[in-house]
Amino acid sequence: MTDFYRERTALVTGASSGIGADMARQLGAAGAHVVLVARSEEALRSVADEIESAGGTATVLAADLEPAPAPAALVDRLAEAGLEVDVLVNNAGFGIQGPFLTATAEQAEGMVGLNVAALTSLTRRLLPGMVERRRGGVLTVASVAAFVPAPQFAVYAATKAYVLSLTEALWAECRGTGVHVSCLCPGPVRTAFADRAGMADAFFSGAMASADVARAGLVALAADRRRVVPGLANKLQTAAVRFVPPGPLLAATGAIMKRAG
Numbered sequence: 661m662t663d664f665y666r667e668r669t670a671l672v673t674g675a676s677s678g679i680g681a682d683m684a685r686q687l688g689a690a691g692a693h694v695v696l697v698a699r700s701e702e703a704l705r706s707v708a709d710e711i712e713s714a715g716g717t718a719t720v721l722a723a724d725l726e727p728a729p730a731p732a733a734l735v736d737r738l739a740e741a742g743l744e745v746d747v748l749v750n751n752a753g754f755g756i757q758g759p760f761l762t763a764t765a766e767q768a769e770g771m772v773g774l775n776v777a778a779l780t781s782l783t784r785r786l787l788p789g790m791v792e793r794r795r796g797g798v799l800t801v802a803s804v805a806a807f808v809p810a811p812q813f814a815v816y817a818a819t820k821a822y823v824l825s826l827t828e829a830l831w832a833e834c835r836g837t838g839v840h841v842s843c844l845c846p847g848p849v850r851t852a853f854a855d856r857a858g859m860a861d862a863f864f865s866g867a868m869a870s871a872d873v874a875r876a877g878l879v880a881l882a883a884d885r886r887r888v889v890p891g892l893a894n895k896l897q898t899a900a901v902r903f904v905p906p907g908p909l910l911a912a913t914g915a916i917m918k919r920a921g
Contacts, residue, residue, distance in 0.1 A: 664840075664882035666691035668796070671738070671745045673725060673782070674752030676703035678851030679801065682874035683749055688716030690878075695743060697734065698752065699724045719743065725752055726774040731781035745786050746796040747881070750779040750823075753801065755816030757858050757920055768815050775819035780826065787830070787839070794838035799881040800827045804847045804889065807898045811914030820845075824887070831886035840884040844877035847894035866893075 670687045674680035676698035684694045688711035696704045701722035708718035719741065723734050738745060753775040756763045783798055790796030803817070806824040810817035827843035834841050848867040873890050880888035889895045901909060 661879050661882045662690045664690075664797070665747065665878070667693075668746035669693045669695060669743055670747035670749065671695040671697060671743075671782075671786070672749040672751060673697045673778075674801075675707060676700045678853060679846070679849060679870050679874050679877075680749070680751040681707045682871045683751065683878060684718070685711060685714075686871075686874055686878055687747075687749075688712075688718060689714060691716075692747065694718045695738070695745070696720050697723055697725070725778040725782075726770050728773065728777065731778050731785065734782070735785045744789065746790065746793075748782060748786050748790075748796075748798045749877075750782060750798070750800040752778065753819070754853060754856050755813060756856075757813055757816075757917065759812060760814045763815070771815045771819055775816070776822050779823060783826075783830070787834075790839045791834065791837045796838075797840035797842070797881045797884075798827075798830065799841075799877055800824075800843050801877065802827070802843050802845045804845055804894050804898055806845055808901045808909055808913055810917055811910060812917035812920070828886050831884075840881050842877070842881040842883075842885050843887045844873070844880065845887060845889045845894075845898065846873045846876075847889075847891055847897070849873055868894075 665687055670692040672680050672684045675684045675696040684696055684707055688694050694711055696708055696718055698704055704720045704722055708720050711718040721737055723730055725731055756767050800823050802820040802823040805817040806820035824843050827841060831841040849870050850867050851870055868891050876888050876890035889898050
């Protein structure tokens with residue numbers, strides 16, 4: 661893994677906590693210059709201090725990627741700073757647990773804006789340079805929710821299905837270019853995501869550690885694996901959905917997600 665990331669510039673969105681922060685730390689340890697992006701500059705600087713204390717290098721670019729103009733503005737800031745991104749980690753995202761009609765229109769639009777539109781915009785703007793240089797990679801963070809519609813988590817699951825579909829298509833398009841593409845599909849991980857989503861602690865019983873999930877994603881990208889589902893239980897779950905009829909599958913998924921609140 662270290663060989664793929666050493667002396668590369670890696671941009672990580674949602675890098676202030678959870679999986680994103682762990683990816684940033686691991687990228688720094690692997691020898692990458694890490695560009696940290698999230699809304700909270702204070703939290704980003706804390707992660708950057710950890711990276712630098714361990715001998716790595718980091719740049720903090722605080723930004724809220726949810727508004728439509730934000731990804732383009734971030735790319736402009738990268739250019740102004742002379743930063744040429746070799747590895748893009750699209751980790752930023754959020755979900756709201758509960759019936760579709762209980763979320764506000766702004767919350768639903770925000771999920772699509774951050775989970776889908778911002779991810780697509782950053783990838784489209786940064787991937788051409790990687791292909792031109794014939795090196796680098798794009799890692800997206802989806803979810804096991806990408807594999808099945810999820811009542812009580814409808815918009816989030818739909819956005820992650822988009823992320824998985826887009827990433828696998830890009831993996832096929834980038835074959836032979838020198839650019840790796842991979843999608844990380846974790847199961848439950850106890851991070852700040854759960855607090856914003858309004859999910860109960862019991863839902864995360866037996867959840868994988870954030871650092872282990874982060875490493876699984878980075879290893880998969882280095883190996884150019886189009887998809888990785890960390891954890892045996894999660895692998896079995898995502899494989900099983902192919903064999904369950906849609907009606908029972910939706911009922912079971914809805915019941916699970918309802919108990920998550």
